[in-house]
Amino acid sequence: MASAISANKAELLAIANAVASEKMIDKSIVIEAMEEAIQKSARNRYGAENDIRAKLDPNTGDLRLWRVVEVVEEVEDYFKQVDLKAAQKLEDGAKLGDFIVDPLPPVDLGRIDAQSAKQVIFQKVRDAERERQFEEFKDRADEVITGVIKSVEFGHVIVNLGRAEGVIRRDQQIPREAARVGERVRALITKVERNNRGPQIFLSRAHPDFMRKLFAQEVPEIYDGIIEIKAAARDPGSRAKIGVISHDSSIDPVGACVGMKGSRVQAVVQELQGEKIDIIPWSEDIATFVVNALQPATVARVVLDEEEGRIEVVVPDDQLSLAIGRRGQNVRLASQLTGHQIDIMTEEEASEKRQKEFAERSKMFEEELDVDETLSQLLVAEGFAEMEEVAYVELGELASIEGFDEELAEELQSRAKEALERHEEAARTERRELGVEDDLAEIPHLSEQMLVTLGKAGIKTLDDLADLATDELIAKKREAPRRRNNNPDGPPMRRPSQRAEDKGGVLGEYGLSEEQGNEIIMAARAHWFEDEEESAPADAEAPATQEAANADSDQ
Secondary structure (H helix, E strand, O other): OHHHHHHHHHHHHHHHHHHHHHHOOOHHHHHHHHHHHHHHHHHHHHOOOOOEEEEEOOOOOOEEEEEEEEEEOOOOOOOOEEEHHHHHHHOOOOOOOOEEEEEOOOOOOOHHHHHHHHHHHHHHHHHHHHHHHHHHHOOOOOOEEEEEEEEEEOOEEEEEOOOOEEEEOHHHOOOOOOOOOOOEEEEEEEEEEOOOOOOEEEEEOOOHHHHHHHHHHHOHHHHOOOEEEEEEEEEOOOEEEEEEEEOOOOOOHHHHHHOHHHHHHHHHHHHOOOOEEEEEEOOOOHHHHHHHHOOOOOOOEEEEEOOOOEEEEEEOHHHHHHHHOHHHHHHHHHHHHHOOEEEEEEHHHHHHHHHHHHHHHHHHHHHHHOOOHHHHHHHHHOOOOOHHHHHHOOHHHHHOOOOOOHHHHHHHHHHHHHHHHHHHHHHHHHHHHOOOOHHHHHOOOOOHHHHHHHHHOOOOOHHHHHOOOHHHHHOOOOOOOOEEOOOOOOOEEOOHHHOOOOOOOOOHHHOOOHHHHHHHHHHHHHHHHHHHHHHHHHHHHHHHHHHHHHHHHHO
């Protein structure tokens, strides 16, 4: 009998050690799972109402089983309580209120109990294994990891990472890259999430940061921080651009990334399945950086529109197709790299655009200010584009224009202000016809024309405006770059997929700042807080009012 017991002890410890080693979890967790399973089986044998505990010695394998009972004066629950006389037989010195141990004989696990215990142990070990996996990978986002392809399910690649599994979703794979089961693969850990079925480890081979990390592995100067990749853009599997800068004037950042005979960049290109990589010197001057980013095309002129976040790039006629690239790839990557919207146009198109804008502005000044064509053209030539600029510019600046004097400048400013008032009055009339409340006109930064725009969008009351988020109010609409159609002589066109990337805010066209947007929203919400303050004293007076009403009814 003794030999059988010792064999069972040895077997329990051997199982605990084997499971802990195989699942790479702490042995104490396996021991705890075994104790829980034994407790469950003992409750099935002695009654679930009992508070039964089990303790397995991790060194000797000795198993102790006992029932915890409370010492009471009068027993009400025979499973969890015992009277003082019986308690003192179990433990000398027992007194009322104590919790004492009532030893139980070991139980022989039947087939059903053993199966139940097995389930408890497996579940506990599985939970511990998942927690260990999550703890191991939760802080490893943005790290490149190597694994073995386990399977391909619905286009998603499942990768064995040794102690866990990761997934490369279809949209994070390099297009046309064949994934074969058993092959080794490198990928970037983008996100680690806790999940009921274990940690979800998301991998990517298409993310720009994957290319950054590969360069850091191949170029020691990047790893050491001497060279920095300031920006990166990718069209996975086809082409990429990176903007690099050197913090040491003696080191050429482009040459260091290319390496001797292109050895360094070729190592990255091979890992990315032949993806062509343009390495570009980064510059703080956005115009210079845009010119570099559009290589190999030659740029004639760059015009920045900082308010709209757009850049107009003028190129020679023979450089247009090169600047745009196949299917707009070159200008799209340059736009992603610089963080600005880029419009490509030829010198002829730029000239036509300037002439059109000049004619439109001249005609506007001619009609609104009631002046002749020569004077209106002179205003446009001096850089005036809006009526507000004429109305509120320094009088001396207007009078300093060749052929102007102070009297003419005062007259032009007077007419400009009258024109603005006419537009404001017309907008006010339209706003009221749309049903926009006058309360909205009291909010700072909102002109009558803006209120018309709000009314057309269905925002007509303070509550309508207060319900908006700042982005919904002022976010600017962004569009994709222009491209040409297949006819080189035809006009520029946009593909359907190159329409506005996002809807933009209701007042996005007016160039309001985020601070102004916040002030507008908070001013619209101010009446909510006023209503709360007014309702508080009214609620406090309600009981007294009710008592007075009751007294009147009694009389």
